[in-house]
Structures are given as structure tokens and as C-alpha cells.
Amino acid sequence: MDIEEWLRSLGLQQYGTAFRENNVEAEVLLRLTAEDLKDIGVSSVGHRRKLLEAIAELRESSSAILAEGGKALTQVAELASAPASPTGAERRQLTVMFADLVGSTAISARVDPEEMSEIIRGYQNCCAGEITRFEGHIAKFMGDGVLAYFGWPRAHEDDAERAVRAGLAVASSVAQLRAPEGKPLACRVGIATGLVVVGELVGDKEARERAVVGETPTLASRLQDLARPGSVVVAESTRHLLGDLFELEDLGPQVLKGFETALKAFSVRGEGRAESRFEAFHTGALTKLIGREQELALLLERWSRAEDGEGQVILLSGEPGIGKSRIVRALREHLANESYIPLSNYCSPYHTNSALYPVVGLLERAAQFDRDDTPR
The missing domain is CATH 1.10.150.50 (Transcription Factor, Ets-1)
Known part of the structure; x- marks a missing residue:
């Protein structure tokens, strides 16, 4: 075996x-x-x-x-124990993450090789834990560098989002590690999305790995060079897949080694203020709602009963993507001239271990808390 x-x-x-x-x-x-x-x-x-x-x-x-x-x-x-990865090369849209430990060369000059080995091992374990938590695939450890794929061997509809959340988690977790002199460690993360050919097994014995052919890994590495310590930088291709899920800082066109033209880059500051995933991906005008007149009429009828003092509870259920959030948006549009206070709570598969996350999110939006606010 x-x-x-x-x-x-x-x-x-x-x-x-x-x-x-x-x-x-x-x-x-x-x-x-x-x-x-x-x-x-x-x-x-x-x-x-x-x-x-x-x-x-x-x-x-x-x-x-x-x-x-x-x-x-x-x-x-x-x-x-046959590996779950595909055996042959295939064309995929892949989101690639490249993480690098800041100042590793300077640290290695100050500490014993065994101590440096412990630092690198702790850093790699930290990265691996966060990447696998978001179902990314660790492609390679390169000393103080970590290369990971989102979208291979298993693809998700939100691989770009998973990569960014993993990148933020890696940056946060690495900051909790300490160098021998007590100073916190930091890493830079670059993320890019694009078409690649992935899956062909190359190399021999310990050098074997699944090769990726395309410019996306190189772009992720170059973007990592742009990132400030403890931050995540994404390519424009990744930014298009994120909607308003995250608060992004436009770094403008960047001249990157190996690329003929300047490419736009964005620094991820944290999660966005969108009320829900639907709002995050539908910031503009929506097309007219068609074929849901009966469901909308039922909601409006229940609203009228509630106005008359009869408390109402409605469960709106259905397969993902069937239009539940769109119907709720349509209801709120019909009630635009009414006087009421909407309270919206949203669960997230990425915060299952965060107690009362939907309620916390509601309070943050209602009180307009900002991540940069001080306790006073």
C-alpha cells in the first residue's frame, strides 16, 4: 500500500x-x-x-x-485507499491559492534549523487545517509556500468564495503563531481564477504531484507578492465571482512579472455588508418576476391578516435556486410604502460553529457596526 x-x-x-x-x-x-x-x-x-x-x-x-x-x-x-483524485488530465475552471510565510528567510538566519523546522511545520499544519475546512485541495508544500486548489478534484458552485474565506482564515490563524522570540508570524495570500488543465500525474515517488497547466497558479503567486503581511489579494477574475460577499479595496492595474499587460488586483478587507447571498449577487435591477403570482398573492393575503392583528407564520421552502429569495424580494417591493420593521436572519454553512451567527449578523446590520470600530 x-x-x-x-x-x-x-x-x-x-x-x-x-x-x-x-x-x-x-x-x-x-x-x-x-x-x-x-x-x-x-x-x-x-x-x-x-x-x-x-x-x-x-x-x-x-x-x-x-x-x-x-x-x-x-x-x-x-x-x-485508492486516491479520490481523478486519474487523467482535464480542463477545469480552477481557483488557485498561494500562501507564503512573511520573513521566513530572516527568521531562519536567527534560529536553529530544528526550531525553523518546527515553525514551518506549525505554519503548514495551520494552512492545511483552514484549507481543508473549506474543502480545498493542498497541491504542494514548498517550504514556506503553500499551493492549494479550489474546484479540483471536487468542484463547488462557490469555489471562489471558499478560497477567499480560506485565505482570510489562514491569514488570521497564522497570526496566532509565534516565532521563538515571541513575535507573531504573518503570511501573504494570493488568489486567482481561470481555465487550466489539471490532474496529470507527473514526477516519480516522493516528487509525484498533480500538474496544473495554465497561467492561473503563476498569477496567484504574483498576487501574493502584492499582498501586505496578513492580507489576501485576488485577481479580477476571482472578484467577478464574489459579488458583494466581501469588502474589497481596488488596487488598480498592477504590472506583474511574466504578464504582458497590467492586471487589476483587489485586496480583501473582510466580509461585505450584504444582507444575504441573494443581495450580494443581485445589486442591480432585477428582471420581472414571472409565474409566481399565486405565491405572491398568498404572501400579501397573509400580510393583510397580520395587519389586522392575526399573527402569521409562513414557511417558504424549495430546491436551491428555485426563486425563494426572489419572491421575498418581490414581497418587500410590494410593501415599500408600508410602515414596518423588517428583521432578517441568515444562516451560513461557513459559520456553523459560531453561536447565534444569524442573530449577531442582524444586530451588526441594525446597529451599523463596523469591523474597525473601537469598543468605546
């Missing part, structure tokens, strides 16, 4: 050396515990959980095959 290929399929290839140095082979892998993973050097709780779940799947697969008179355990592990 190729342990490193299995780790790569999970997006945890940074632990390949630790598994190899601790002689973790197929038979040993299936018996690893959380304590074993700690001893190996997997300090991230999220990474340990991900590894334990994957190991549990291997155990289930091996048990099923052996019950049918299957083959030896090592052969079962090989079959069960």
Missing part, C-alpha cells in the same frame, strides 16, 4: 515523512489510534479526526472483503 498516496488523497500529504519515519505500513495503519497519531506528530485535532475516519473506512472495507473470502489485509488496504 502506498501510504503517501493515501495521505495525498486526503489532502494530508504533509504527514508523509512522519508516517514513513515511524514505519507506518498497511497493517499498522489499520490499528492506529488517536494517541498514536499524536505521537507521530499529528497535532491538529481536525486532521486526527479526518485520519481516524478514513482509517475506519479502510477497516470496514477490509472486513467486508475478508468475509467473502477476499485477499490479504495489505491488498485490501491498497484497494480501499
